[in-house]
Amino acid sequence: MNEKSILQGYEYAKEAYAAIGVDVDAAMQRADAVPVSMHCWQGDDVIGFDGSDSLDGGIQTTGNYPGRARTADELRADIDFARTMIPGATKLNLHASYAEKGGKKVDRDAYTVAEFRNWLDWAKENKIGLDFNPTYFSHPMMDGNFSLSSPKADVRKFWIEHGKRCREIGNAFAKELGQTCAINYWMPDGHKDTCVDTKGYRDRMTASLDEIFADKSISQDDVFCSLESKLFGIGVESYTVASHEYSLGYAIKNGLGYTLDAGHFHPTEVISAKISAVLQNLDKVMLHVSRGVRWDSDHVVALDDELQRIMDEIVWNHFEDRVFIGLDYFDAAINRIACWAIGMRNARKALLNAYLANADEMRAKELEGDLTARFAMFEERKSMPAGAVWNYYCLTHNVPAGMDWLEQVKKYEADVLSKR
Ligand code: RNT
Ligand code: ZN
Numbered sequence: 001m002n003e004k005s006i007l008q009g010y011e012y013a014k015e016a017y018a019a020i021g022v023d024v025d026a027a028m029q030r031a032d033a034v035p036v037s038m039h040c041w042q043g044d045d046v047i048g049f050d051g052s053d054s055l056d057g058g059i060q061t062t063g064n065y066p067g068r069a070r071t072a073d074e075l076r077a078d079i080d081f082a083r084t085m086i087p088g089a090t091k092l093n094l095h096a097s098y099a100e101k102g103g104k105k106v107d108r109d110a111y112t113v114a115e116f117r118n119w120l121d122w123a124k125e126n127k128i129g130l131d132f133n134p135t136y137f138s139h140p141m142m143d144g145n146f147s148l149s150s151p152k153a154d155v156r157k158f159w160i161e162h163g164k165r166c167r168e169i170g171n172a173f174a175k176e177l178g179q180t181c182a183i184n185y186w187m188p189d190g191h192k193d194t195c196v197d198t199k200g201y202r203d204r205m206t207a208s209l210d211e212i213f214a215d216k217s218i219s220q221d222d223v224f225c226s227l228e229s230k231l232f233g234i235g236v237e238s239y240t241v242a243s244h245e246y247s248l249g250y251a252i253k254n255g256l257g258y259t260l261d262a263g264h265f266h267p268t269e270v271i272s273a274k275i276s277a278v279l280q281n282l283d284k285v286m287l288h289v290s291r292g293v294r295w296d297s298d299h300v301v302a303l304d305d306e307l308q309r310i311m312d313e314i315v316w317n318h319f320e321d322r323v324f325i326g327l328d329y330f331d332a333a334i335n336r337i338a339c340w341a342i343g344m345r346n347a348r349k350a351l352l353n354a355y356l357a358n359a360d361e362m363r364a365k366e367l368e369g370d371l372t373a374r375f376a377m378f379e380e381r382k383s384m385p386a387g388a389v390w391n392y393y394c395l396t397h398n399v400p401a402g403m404d405w406l407e408q409v410k411k412y413e414a415d416v417l418s419k420r
Contacts, residue, residue, distance in 0.1 A: 001402040006395050009388030016385055020358045020377075027355035028393045034314075036347050037091040037131045037182070037326035040098055042339050043078045044069045045332045048097025048135065050108070050115075057137025057188035058145060058233020059298070063333030067417025072100050074420070076122055081412055082340040083126075085405040087397040088348045091179075092128055093326050094119055096166055097135040108139065109161035113172035120176055129179040131326060134166040136187045145233070148208035149189045149201040149241045156208050159187075163212035170223040180221065182286055182324045184259050185209075186228040187242055195239035205241045206250065213254060224324065226257030226286040230264040233296065252281050260285060261328060262306065263292030272309035276317055284321075288328035289347055298329040301343035307350045315354035316363070335417075338409050345405075352393060353386045 010024075017024045045061040047053060049072050055061060069075035075098070083090065096108055099115035106115065113120065123130050136147040136159060143150040147159040163185065170181040189201065213225065229247035230240050244265075251258040258278055260271040271287065278285055289310060291299040301307060314323050327347060331339045358377065365373040394401040400408065 001391060001395075001404055003395065006388075006391045006401055009385065010392035013385040013388040013392075017356060017389070020384075021361060022356055022358055024356065024389050027352060028389065028396075031348065031352035031355045032088045032393070032397065034320055034325065034351055035089040035091050035129065036344060036351075037093040037324065038079070038082075038086070038340060038344055039093045039327050039329075040075060040079065041095055042327075042330055042343075043075045043336055046095075046138075046330050048095060048099075048138070050097050050099045050101060052097065052138035055138055056142070056145070058190070058236040059137070059188070059296075059330075060234055061298075061330040061332045063331060065332050065334060065336060067413060067420050068332070068336065070420065072098065072118060076118075077416070078337055079340075080126075081416075082337050082344075085341040085399055085408065086344040086348070087394055087399045088351075090128060090344070091131055092119075092123065093131040093133065095133045095135045096162070096169075097138060108135065108141075109158045109165065111162075111165045111169065113169050116169060116173075120173065123173075123177055129177055129181070130173045131182040131184075131324075132166060132170045132173060133184045133186070134162050136162070136189075145188045145190055145236050146201075147187050147189055149187070149205040151200075151204070156204065160208050160211045163208070164215070167212070167215070167218050167223055167225065170225075171218050174222040180224050182224040182226065182257075182326070184226050184228050184286060184288070184326070185212075186230070186259070188230075188233055188236060189242065190233065190236035190240040191238050192235050193238050198239060201239075201241045202246060205246070209250060209254075213256065220255065220257070220283075224257055224284065224286070226259045226324070227251050228259035228261055228264075228286075228288065230261065230296070231266065248278060257284050257286050257324070258282055259288055261288035261290055261296075262310070263288075263290040263296040263298055263328075265292075267292065267294060270306050270309065272306055272313050275310070275313045275319065275323065279319065279322055284324065286324040286326065288326055290328045298331070300329055300331050300334075300339045301327055301346050303346040303349055307346060308353060311347075311350040311354040312357065312359075315351065316357070316359040335409055335413060337412065337417075338406070341405055341409065349386070349390050352390060356384065356386055356389060357381050
């Protein structure tokens with residue numbers, strides 16, 4: 001994009017926003033500081049490097065776009081490249097299946113930070129925080145789709161140990177990087193058809209989680225552990241052990257976090273409506289910003305109404321320190337790096353737009369009972385020149401403005417991805 005027109009756009013936008021009492025420079029600064037965690041698993045279709053070559057657990061990546069990262073080095077290179085197009089405070093969200101065993105015979109129940117040393121060194125070098133996830137899928141110790149709630153004691157034991165190891169690894173990440181490591185516990189456990197012993201599976205899940213979180217020497221401040229709920233998965237349509245009520249209840253009772261994934265609810269339910277509700281009884285929540293299309297299809301995050309409402313809720317309620325924002329989707333139908341760039345840029349754009357709103361004035365109108373004015377202002381905001389502020393923000397943060405990033409992705413595709 002032409003620098004001169006970006007600057008002209010910025011000047012115009014600055015005036016337009018000043019007229020409604022908004023300081024665009026302050027908005028950019030605040031939007032830039034909110035951490036957004038980028039999920040490593042978009043780069044390789046959630047396969048990982050610890051032995052599996054396919055994905056299960058009720059989730060699925062569709063598409064066969066060329067250039068999937070096949071090694072940790074390729075994935076790190078892709079992430080490095082993607083980050084040149086992604087402005088703002090960024091973290092990297094790793095899954096345990098991205099362990100690099102270096103030829104050692106070690107399984108998920110015994111992983112230590114040693115299997116993540118390369119990731120940790122990379123994070124240090126790039127001055128980026130790490131988040132983490134136990135991987136309760138794509139592994140021979142899964143009992144079908146069951147892990148922590150399996151009726152088999154040896155299966156439960158293995159996965160309990162995995163859960164404990166992940167907290168230890170997260171603790172090492174937090175200590176070495178000097179920032180909180182957020183760990184998301186998602187277990188696909190559930191049945192395709194009607195379950196009879198619905199209580200039994202949940203009793204076992206609770207007992208397993210109790211063991212994982214028994215060690216109180218690892219604090220939630222350093223390692224923020226959160227339970228992710230879900231309505232259903234592919235092949236797990238009828239009964240999910242860690243349902244919404246289950247996970248939220250366990251989190252509140254046991255001082256853990258709760259993860260709201262945008263694709264895990266009935267199609268007309270939105271997580272933006274749930275954030276302030278769950279934060280009445282929880283200190284903090286984690287978000288998996290995703291986009292379900294009819295079902296939990298994990299489409300790339302689009303700049304749609306729901307994304308905007310999610311960011312509005314965080315910013316307008318001053319929840320920045322109480323919400324961990326992470327992305328969670330996996331699309332293999334289009335260029336995987338473009339998926340990162342588009343989703344991460346959209347998340348940041350929506351954050352910026354939330355800060356660009358005259359929320360205090362809208363709130364005041366609401367409290368006065370002038371709901372007409374509130375609605376009029378809410379609608380007017382949609383055609384304010386937020387895009388011009390975004391382009392200026394990109395220009396001043398050394399990342400491509402507008403669609404300039406696409407050309408770079410095409411070049412990387414020709415030079416690197418097409419040779420894989
Ligand atoms: C699955 C959950 C979970 C996974 C990742 C890979 O439905 O959303 O968060 O997508 O852990
Ligand atoms: Zn998720």
